[in-house]
Amino acid sequence: MSKMLMVAPCMFGVEGILADELKRLDIKNVIAENGRVFFEGDENTLASANIFSRTAERVLIVAGRFNAISFEDLFQAVKKINWEDYIGRDDAFPVTGYSINSSLHSIPDCQSIIKKAIVERLKQCYKVDWFKETGPVHKIRFSIQKDNVVIAIDTSGEGLHKRGYRAHSLEAPIKETLAAAMCYQARIFPDTKIYDPFCGSGTILVESALIAKNIAPGLKRNFAAERFGDVYKKAFADQRTKALDSVLKSFDFKGFGTDIAKNAVELTLQNAKKAGVGELITASVRDISDFEITDERAIVITNPPYGERLLEIKEAEELYKVMGSVMPKQKGRKYFVICPNDDFESRFGRPADKRRKLYNGMIKCQLYSYFKSDL
């Protein structure tokens, strides 16, 4: 087992939630930054973060971190990295990345300089002139923020939001990782009752059921690093066994979805079944004006239409007014609504107990939380 520095990119606003999640996995030296969380560990840590994290976008091994303001700086620093420890003679190593507020801003140029530097290093190590790149893919991801370069190797493959249960989605689905972050804020227990009156493809309900039943989000998928060698293969197998053993047998969770669209309701049921939580989730066609909660203690977590993408903003604001009337302040009730509209609280009819800035893709939103009942 080797000690490594790792980094998990996440959506903006989710850094603290992801850092807490990694600490709960007993991961050490967790440091949250803008849009990412660094941490340390070995191959087991890496497999654990990939399989168990609900809010990380992916998990990467940090191969190098340095400052660069010229292509020469970049080339020399990348060439110094001991790539032969990570990349075998036949492995593929495509390069991709981004740059923000930095002297080196041309992505294609950075990409080719980094590739060239890795090739130069590996040519000397493997004594070959040409790399076939037919073996396991070690995708190199670089990020340059204010001239600080992080060069890392992707261990996830497909983004971690791809849990494997959402075959199809409707317009404007929320990302699984963001839905999970909202669920963490709402604090879900094995006996929680969750309602989503704008359930769409059911992402929030499925993510909350996975949390309640303690089903690891990565249980049903594969990861790039499983092809990095025997140590990694074993680490993933061990963590998968651990994940299977931790699924709860006894729980009383229920998720109730409603949506005005019949195809949304069908999709919610289909996705829930595919995620292995079909028996915990019911869904039916219903307009928000007919929304009702039948449980004394219930949490509403929802992602209503915003207007930019689905309806005109004015129509969306009318919906927020209706939401306020069907979601009254009541003992045992908690409401969590993600929305970009600055007037949400006045339309809903009361100020939130807490606001948290979260990005839904590129849209800056707030998670409006209503949890104080004091009645």
Ligand SMILES: C[S@@+](CC[C@H](N)C(=O)[O-])C[C@H]1O[C@@H](n2cnc3c(N)ncnc32)[C@H](O)[C@@H]1O
């Ligand atoms: C932003 S989408 C929700 C996406 C969902 N979180 C997902 O992951 O797929 C909003 C949903 O609100 C539904 N909707 C729009 N107007 C409605 C209304 N008056 N009553 C109930 N649902 C409505 C739409 O059909 C759509 O599925």
